[in-house]
Amino acid sequence: MNSWNRRKSVAVAVGDVLIGGDNPVVVQSMTNTDTADIESTSTQIIELVEAGSKLVRVTVNNNAAAKAIPEILSRIQAEGIDVPIVGDFHYNGHILLTDNPGCARSLAKYRINPGNVGTKHRDTNFQKIIEVAISNNKPIRIGVNWGSLDQRLLTEMMDENAKLTDPKSDREVIFDAMVKSAMRSAELAEEIGLAHNMIILSAKVSEVPDLIQVYRLLSSQSDYPLHLGLTEAGIGIKGIVATAVGISPLLIEGIGDTIRVSLTPKPGGDRAEEVRVARQILQSLKIQSFEPQVTACPGCGRTTSTFFQEMAQDIQTYIQDQMPIWRNDFPGVEEMTVAVMGCVVNGPGESKHANIGISLPGTFEEPKAPIYVDGKHHSTLQGEGLVEEFKTILDKYIRTNYG
Numbered sequence: 291m292n293s294w295n296r297r298k299s300v301a302v303a304v305g306d307v308l309i310g311g312d313n314p315v316v317v318q319s320m321t322n323t324d325t326a327d328i329e330s331t332s333t334q335i336i337e338l339v340e341a342g343s344k345l346v347r348v349t350v351n352n353n354a355a356a357k358a359i360p361e362i363l364s365r366i367q368a369e370g371i372d373v374p375i376v377g378d379f380h381y382n383g384h385i386l387l388t389d390n391p392g393c394a395r396s397l398a399k400y401r402i403n404p405g406n407v408g409t410k411h412r413d414t415n416f417q418k419i420i421e422v423a424i425s426n427n428k429p430i431r432i433g434v435n436w437g438s439l440d441q442r443l444l445t446e447m448m449d450e451n452a453k454l455t456d457p458k459s460d461r462e463v464i465f466d467a468m469v470k471s472a473m474r475s476a477e478l479a480e481e482i483g484l485a486h487n488m489i490i491l492s493a494k495v496s497e498v499p500d501l502i503q504v505y506r507l508l509s510s511q512s513d514y515p516l517h518l519g520l521t522e523a524g525i526g527i528k529g530i531v532a533t534a535v536g537i538s539p540l541l542i543e544g545i546g547d548t549i550r551v552s553l554t555p556k557p558g559g560d561r562a563e564e565v566r567v568a569r570q571i572l573q574s575l576k577i578q579s580f581e582p583q584v585t586a587c588p589g590c591g592r593t594t595s596t597f598f599q600e601m602a603q604d605i606q607t608y609i610q611d612q613m614p615i616w617r618n619d620f621p622g623v624e625e626m627t628v629a630v631m632g633c634v635v636n637g638p639g640e641s642k643h644a645n646i647g648i649s650l651p652g653t654f655e656e657p658k659a660p661i662y663v664d665g666k667h668h669s670t671l672q673g674e675g676l677v678e679e680f681k682t683i684l685d686k687y688i689r690t691n692y693g
């Protein structure tokens with residue numbers, strides 16, 4: 291696995307999950323149910339955890355949501371799910387946390403947006419939230435978002451910039467203001483009495499180049515752990531690609547201690563998709579392994595049958611279905627690589643690089659499929675039972691090497 295020279299940060303405990311320091315990058319997610327709907331929120335939290343989310347954030351936007359939190363925690367614990375729940379607060383967090391001590395106790399972390407803690411009594415409201423965090427021994431995330439940036443601070447900084455002989459662009463001033471807002475809030479929280487290792491920062495934007503720029507700036511200012519993600523990433527392929535290309539360069543630079551992929555699901559779509567994408571980003575960068583990876587060629591005119599595509603999909607599905615068992619019984623199996631290749635051009639070469647590979651016959655090639663195990667020719671399959679025979683070899687390899 292690659293470590294990419296992780297940026298130095300302090301470790302923050304969110305429940306029993308450690309974020310920052312030398313701890314693995316944490317995948318987290320957020321529900322999109324009405325938090326006051328205990329049944330659907332509990333169900334979705336469980337789905338997200340089963341997909342691999344190590345923290346789950348829920349919006350806490352009113353009294354009903356705040357009152358639901360202890361019951362949600364009880365429900366998921368009754369199902370054997372032990373995951374820290376993070377509360378997302380805007381505008382009224384100081385009131386909800388003060389009026390609902392059960393909610394304040396049950397949450398493992400409070401997310402505060404300094405641009406959304408009020409206008410008139412901003413610092414007083416912020417102070418109240420920090421005092422609740424201190425008295426409950428909870429960490430906070432100071433999450434700045436450029437869509438809700440502290441307008442007073444931004445105006446001040448724009449005015450100062452305008453007086454310079456060589457002023458920065460408006461965009462650069464916005465990034466500076468985001469970082470300053472996060473840092474100023476963190477300093478204020480520490481002045482109130484919150485420990486240094488109880489603070490996580492984020493500064494989210496929705497454009498990829500901006501994300502890279504603002505996080506490079508933020509990461510240079512402190513050793514607080516950083517929550518990384520592209521906000522409002524979008525729908526489907528756009529959201530997945532934008533998130534991957536946005537956060538990957540930062541992860542390679544060692545920036546980012548916890549990640550969240552903010553996808554817009556299709557109506558009725560699977561919320562856990564954001565967890566699978568986050569894990570795949572970490573696995574593609576070889577930062578962490580979660581399940582064996584199937585290498586498959588894209589196919590071309592040299593293999594016109596759909597058999598090769600179906601087999602690649604079949605093996606991928608088989609691995610995913612087996613992982614709940616394999617993860618427990620065969621530690622280290624998540625590092626395994628499997629190749630399913632379409633013809634002789636790259637098939638044998640790629641198969642030899644994988645732990646197990648099969649090179650299927652392309653058009654006009656002899657109808658035989660050589661199998662390679664740890665770089666050596668193992669056997670040659672042909673005929674109708676080929677896929678099942680390959681699975682048998684795969685199972686045996688796992689038992690022998692990871693059992």
Ligand code: SF4
Pocket residue numbers: 587588589590591592593631632633634635636637652
């Ligand atoms: S391995 Fe063969 S079938 Fe697959 S993309 Fe390459 S040439 Fe085409």
